[in-house]
Amino acid sequence: MANEATSAAALHPETRLVHAGTLRSQFGETSEALFLTQGHVYDSAEQCEARFLNKDPGFQYARFSNPSVTMLEQRMAAFEGAEACRATATGMAAVTAALSSLVRAGDHVVAARALFGSCRYIVEDHLPRYGVQSTLVDGTDLAAWRAAVRPNTKAFFLESPANPTLEVIDITAVAAIAREAGAKLIVDNVFATPLFQRPLELGADLVAYSATKHIDGQGRCLGGLVLGSKELIEGDIQTFLRQTGPAMSPFNAWVMLKALETLPLRVRRQAVSATVVAKWLKGRKELPHVAFIGDPDHPQAEIIARQMSGPSTLIAFEVAGGKDAAFRFLNKLRLIRISNNLGDAKSLIVHPATTTHQRFTPEVRASMGVSDGLIRLSIGLEHADDLIADLQQALAA
Numbered sequence: 001m002a003n004e005a006t007s008a009a010a011l012h013p014e015t016r017l018v019h020a021g022t023l024r025s026q027f028g029e030t031s032e033a034l035f036l037t038q039g040h041v042y043d044s045a046e047q048c049e050a051r052f053l054n055k056d057p058g059f060q061y062a063r064f065s066n067p068s069v070t071m072l073e074q075r076m077a078a079f080e081g082a083e084a085c086r087a088t089a090t091g092m093a094a095v096t097a098a099l100s101s102l103v104r105a106g107d108h109v110v111a112a113r114a115l116f117g118s119c120r121y122i123v124e125d126h127l128p129r130y131g132v133q134s135t136l137v138d139g140t141d142l143a144a145w146r147a148a149v150r151p152n153t154k155a156f157f158l159e160s161p162a163n164p165t166l167e168v169i170d171i172t173a174v175a176a177i178a179r180e181a182g183a184k185l186i187v188d189n190v191f192a193t194p195l196f197q198r199p200l201e202l203g204a205d206l207v208a209y210s211a212t213k214h215i216d217g218q219g220r221c222l223g224g225l226v227l228g229s230k231e232l233i234e235g236d237i238q239t240f241l242r243q244t245g246p247a248m249s250p251f252n253a254w255v256m257l258k259a260l261e262t263l264p265l266r267v268r269r270q271a272v273s274a275t276v277v278a279k280w281l282k283g284r285k286e287l288p289h290v291a292f293i294g295d296p297d298h299p300q301a302e303i304i305a306r307q308m309s310g311p312s313t314l315i316a317f318e319v320a321g322g323k324d325a326a327f328r329f330l331n332k333l334r335l336i337r338i339s340n341n342l343g344d345a346k347s348l349i350v351h352p353a354t355t356t357h358q359r360f361t362p363e364v365r366a367s368m369g370v371s372d373g374l375i376r377l378s379i380g381l382e383h384a385d386d387l388i389a390d391l392q393q394a395l396a397a
């Protein structure tokens with residue numbers, strides 16, 4: 001099987017997303033093949049043994065690796081500028097694998113408190129069950145990161161922009177504090193997308209994605225990706241994934257591999273529409289607060305200018321009147337559908353306080369910036385004017 005030598009850093013990201021990582025079979029197919037197989041056969045027992053000793057290059061079993069999954073991993077690594085990448089069954093599997101691989105019982109993790117509900121569960125509830133303590137800090141407060149460090153701190157974890165508030169953290173500054181502490185920094189880059197933010201270049205050690213979101217981009221398959229140095233990815237993370245089993249299915253990998261070809265087109269277009277919609281929302285008197293990464297009035301606009309090259313496709317806004325008003329507004333929408341997913345071609349909207357952040361107490365939600373009137377809107381590929389018309393009629397009602 002020939003590997004296309006097109007992952008060279010000299011190529012533009014768009015080109016890498018179309019060509020990098022392609023493994024062509026003996027049939028010379030133009031479009032990447034879907035290798036829907038659990039395993040592989042060997043010419044001899046000796047070859048099988050050599051494969052298990054990593055002395056013979058090739059595939060063994062789809063829990064470890066699969067040609068369609070490998071193509072996705074190689075293409076994503078080339079896009080992100082990472083030495084290595086591993087695909088997982090979901091975004092949460094990627095986050096769990098990254099964190100679990102860096103720590104042992106007796107270690108300590110520091111994380112930003114404004115996190116997606118399941119990410120916060122891993123840090124706050126899951127790791128402590130296995131003897132890994134954690135401290136949650138205001139991620140925007142660099143002194144708080146510094147003060148939380150203990151001699152046994154091994155990992156820092158953050159989302160920037162955070163789900164759903166779009167709070168932004170200075171990744172370069174937090175990476176420097178982590179390095180000084182001897183800890184590794186993991187960045188969940190879902191909201192930024194790989195197109196608009198490159199955490200590894202900003203000093204992070206690992207970057208994790210829910211590929212379910214913009215990478216698939218059309219609401220079909222679950223998936224996750226974790227990227228970083230060969231040492232980290234092909235060491236403890238690879239072992240964790242191989243032995244515990246959260247492998248991405250070859251079918252999902254194939255869908256995402258093909259989706260990567262159009263990621264820049266989709267995400268740039270969605271970001272342009274999000275900019276138009278956010279500007280319109282900001283002008284509504286019914287909405288006391290509108291957060292958007294591309295807004296020059298965003299409280300962390302200076303950090304955004306330094307570390308992001310685009311505005312994300314998400315908007316967070318507050319409806320005056322709390323949960324009742326938020327529900328009335330959501331129920332009036334006709335085109336924009338209520339869904340807890342995001343990054344889809346279809347615009348999707350959700351009330352985080354009763355869904356993604358429902359399990360927290362009102363006090364904890366308040367500390368994360370998730371109020372009862374907060375709404376998260378993911379902009380899709382529809383025409384911005386149609387989205388505005390839908391928002392307008394729902395707000396009027």
Ligand SMILES: Cc1ncc(COP(=O)(O)O)c(C=O)c1O
Nearest residue numbers: 090091092116163190210212223
């Ligand atoms: C920021 C963030 N990280 C991780 C995840 C988890 O991804 P998945 O649903 O693919 O497990 C999500 C899902 O919404 C998310 O928004």
